[in-house]
Amino acid sequence: MDGTGWRPVKRTRTFEDVLAQIERRITEDGLTVGDRLPAERQLAEQLGVSRSSVREAMRVLETLGVVSSQVGRGPDAGAVLTSRPDSALTDLLRLHLGLASLEMREVIGTRHMIEQWAAAQAATARADTSALAAALAGMDAAGSAEEFVEHDTAFHCAIADASGNRLIAAIMRSLRDSMRKYSVEAVRRLGDTSILRADHVRILEALERGEADEAVAAVSEHLAHAYPSLFT
Amino acid sequence: MDGTGWRPVKRTRTFEDVLAQIERRITEDGLTVGDRLPAERQLAEQLGVSRSSVREAMRVLETLGVVSSQVGRGPDAGAVLTSRPDSALTDLLRLHLGLASLEMREVIGTRHMIEQWAAAQAATARADTSALAAALAGMDAAGSAEEFVEHDTAFHCAIADASGNRLIAAIMRSLRDSMRKYSVEAVRRLGDTSILRADHVRILEALERGEADEAVAAVSEHLAHAYPSLFT
DNA sequence: GACCACAGTATGGTCAGACCATATCGAACC
DNA sequence: GGTTCGATATGGTCTGACCATACTGTGGTC
Numbered sequence: 001m002d003g004t005g006w007r008p009v010k011r012t013r014t015f016e017d018v019l020a021q022i023e024r025r026i027t028e029d030g031l032t033v034g035d036r037l038p039a040e041r042q043l044a045e046q047l048g049v050s051r052s053s054v055r056e057a058m059r060v061l062e063t064l065g066v067v068s069s070q071v072g073r074g075p076d077a078g079a080v081l082t083s084r085p086d087s088a089l090t091d092l093l094r095l096h097l098g099l100a101s102l103e104m105r106e107v108i109g110t111r112h113m114i115e116q117w118a119a120a121q122a123a124t125a126r127a128d129t130s131a132l133a134a135a136l137a138g139m140d141a142a143g144s145a146e147e148f149v150e151h152d153t154a155f156h157c158a159i160a161d162a163s164g165n166r167l168i169a170a171i172m173r174s175l176r177d178s179m180r181k182y183s184v185e186a187v188r189r190l191g192d193t194s195i196l197r198a199d200h201v202r203i204l205e206a207l208e209r210g211e212a213d214e215a216v217a218a219v220s221e222h223l224a225h226a227y228p229s230l231f232t
Numbered sequence: 233m234d235g236t237g238w239r240p241v242k243r244t245r246t247f248e249d250v251l252a253q254i255e256r257r258i259t260e261d262g263l264t265v266g267d268r269l270p271a272e273r274q275l276a277e278q279l280g281v282s283r284s285s286v287r288e289a290m291r292v293l294e295t296l297g298v299v300s301s302q303v304g305r306g307p308d309a310g311a312v313l314t315s316r317p318d319s320a321l322t323d324l325l326r327l328h329l330g331l332a333s334l335e336m337r338e339v340i341g342t343r344h345m346i347e348q349w350a351a352a353q354a355a356t357a358r359a360d361t362s363a364l365a366a367a368l369a370g371m372d373a374a375g376s377a378e379e380f381v382e383h384d385t386a387f388h389c390a391i392a393d394a395s396g397n398r399l400i401a402a403i404m405r406s407l408r409d410s411m412r413k414y415s416v417e418a419v420r421r422l423g424d425t426s427i428l429r430a431d432h433v434r435i436l437e438a439l440e441r442g443e444a445d446e447a448v449a450a451v452s453e454h455l456a457h458a459y460p461s462l463f464t
Numbered sequence: 465g466a467c468c469a470c471a472g473t474a475t476g477g478t479c480a481g482a483c484c485a486t487a488t489c490g491a492a493c494c
Numbered sequence: 495g496g497t498t499c500g501a502t503a504t505g506g507t508c509t510g511a512c513c514a515t516a517c518t519g520t521g522g523t524c
Contacts, residue, residue, distance in 0.1 A: 011514090014478065015291070027330045039504065050479045052284060055505085056291045059247070063295040066327045071505040072487030078504060083333035085324060092320055093399075095298045098259045101315035106399040113349040113400065167325075167338040168345065171403070246507065271475060282508045287476085303476045304516030310475060468523080477513075484507075493498075 014049050015056035021047055022057060026081070037067065037079040064088050085167070089174030097178060104182055108230050111175050112223050115156060118163035118172070119203065119215040126210050127162035136200055145187045149180060152187075155200060159219075162207075186227055195225050246281050247288035253279055254289060258313070269299065269311040296320050317399070321406035329410060336414055340455070340462055343407050347388060347451045350395035350404070351435065355444040359394035364436050371429065377419045381412060384419075387432060391451075394439075418459055427457050 022043075025031065037043065040058065044051045058079060061067040065084035070077050096102040121127075135158060138151030153176045160172035176183075187193065199222035206215035254275075257263065269275065272290065276283045290311060293299040297316035302309050328334040353359075367390060370383030385408045392404035408415075419425065431454035438447035 011477095013476095023327065023330060026327075032332055041504085052287075052478065052480095055284075056288060058505095059288045059291045060295045061327075063292045064324050064327055066331055069505065070487090071485070073503045074488045077487070081331060083328065083331060085328050085334070088324055089321075092296050092317060092324075095255065095258075095293070095296055096315065096317050098255060099298055099313060099315060100264055102317070102399055106397045109397045110399050110403075113345065117345040117349070165338045165341045167334055167342050171342075245505095273475085284507065284509090290476095301476060302516090303514070305474045306517040309516070466524085469521090471520085472518080474517085475515080477515100479512080480510095482507100482509085484505105486504080486506100487502100488504095489500105489502080491498105491500090494496085 014053040015060070018043070018047055018049060018054055018057035019060060022061065031081055033081050033083050035081050036075075037081070039078055063091070086170040086173040086177075089170060090177040093174055093178035104179065105230055107175055107179055108223070108227055111156075111172070111179075112220070114168055114172050114175070115159060115219045115223070116216045118160045118165075118168060119207065119219045120212040121164065122159055122162035123207050123210050123212040123215040125162070125164065127164075127207070129162070129204060129207050131158040131161070132204050132207065136197075136204065139193070139197065139200070145184045148187055148193060149183045152183070152196070153177075153180070159203070159207075183226075190226070196222070199225060246285040247292070250275070250279055250281060250286055250289035251292055254293065263313055265313050265315050267313050268307075269313065271310055295323070318402040318405040318409070321402060322409040325406055325410035336411065337462055339407055339411055340459055343388075343404070343411075344452070344455050346400055346404050346407070347391060347455070348448045350392045350397075350400060351439065351447040351451045352444040353396065354391055354394035355439050355442050355447040357394070357396065358442050359396075359439070361394070361436060361439050363390040363393070364439070368429075368432055368436065371425070371432070377416045380419055380425060381415045384415070384428070385409075385412070391435075391439075415458075422458070428454070431457060 022037065038046065040051050040054050044054045047054070058067065058069060061079075062069060065086070065088035066081060067079045068082040068084075069079050093102065093107065097104070097107070122129075132155055135151045135155035138154065139148055142148040142151060157169065157173050157176060160169040163169065187196075190196070199218060202218040203215060203222065206212075206218050254269065270278065272283050272286050276286045279286070290299065290301060293311075294301060297318075297320035298313060299311045300314040300316075301311050325334065325339065329336070329339070354361075364387055367383045367387035370386065371380055374380040374383060389401065389405050389408060392401040395401065419428075422428070431450060434450040435447060435454065438444075438450050
């Protein structure tokens, strides 16, 4: 190396600077969902970088679910601040599952944890259960495994929503999204969904009565029924 | 551009096609951590797109923590598949907290859920607790709030690690990372850390004895001590 | 042969400039 | 007043160039 005392510790790429600037602007100016960022060309000029670097930063922000870009002109065009943590989490889980750096066992284990916790919270808070009942009706009317899973997902996400914690609800949604195919397969293998229906009714009634312990037990047994191979 | 009449509504952006192709290649070819992707220029030529589009796709993959790019030449250069779900999650949480689309209350609630669950798992599995003891010693030797929080984070992440679920451990790490400043502030406000120390010892001993219920209770009370304002 | 200096080269990082597609805005026109 | 159509601002894409970095191989030196 050189003896000049220069230790290139960590080089910052241009788009990372841009990211930091945008993030700073968000926190300092108190920008929030719905606000617009400057146009790419304008931002590039303001920061003294090329448009490519600004675009790479935008891609990152879009991936993390904090901005959404629209073409055209007018108030809705450009990069608008949004809040989609669940789509970002879904992409993250799907890719890491594909990379085999995560296993389905771990995803379902996480789901187990969240559902138990959310069921307990929803029961003690006596949360509204109308969404759960609607999802139950949807499952009864389902004509295919895909359709069944669709409403089953709604049912379980509604439990997470009822917990009142948006982060946990977002994680739950992305967990379900990333295991959709797996769930459909599990339902097909099971064939008869009457056991699952009984479980759902039991969960719903426990929540309506505000019985937290019973709700937790019901959720736990339900998952064991749905994915028997993972609860040896 | 070919004018072959191939003109359906082009709603997918080029970099999204590139992403899909790379993802397909990962799953179909069974690529895994450590494998290299083709060089940007090569990938652009193979897919018939510009290098800019390939780069935007790379930025997305990097953001999601599945690739890491190195400049230069040789076996370590180029885009290498990695597995860093926690850094991706950390960025996600930090930005959404900055956007006020998530509140610290929710982050700590999620932490509460994870720690209780992980403590129960670690206790029943009689997991190794040496990392916990080391972190405890680190806290005792800490000379500042920052240093204390550093080892405190290690302590709590070690519980999550002991659960054996990498997804939950990654979430835990990112939760702690995103609330570092908040934790330091909480420790400063508390002043005396002897209560926290007693809690930690109680957690550690419960885990060593394999007492799941006691471990859960200890974790719960510990969080109430550390963040009293959120457990009104 | 062992070692070292240096040019070669493949890689990502950055930039400038052009053009396209889209969606709104606004003025001219009926 | 409503309609039409061009102007314009926006993101999306491409091309081609140049830079910085870090390995690779060659050739010289001892």
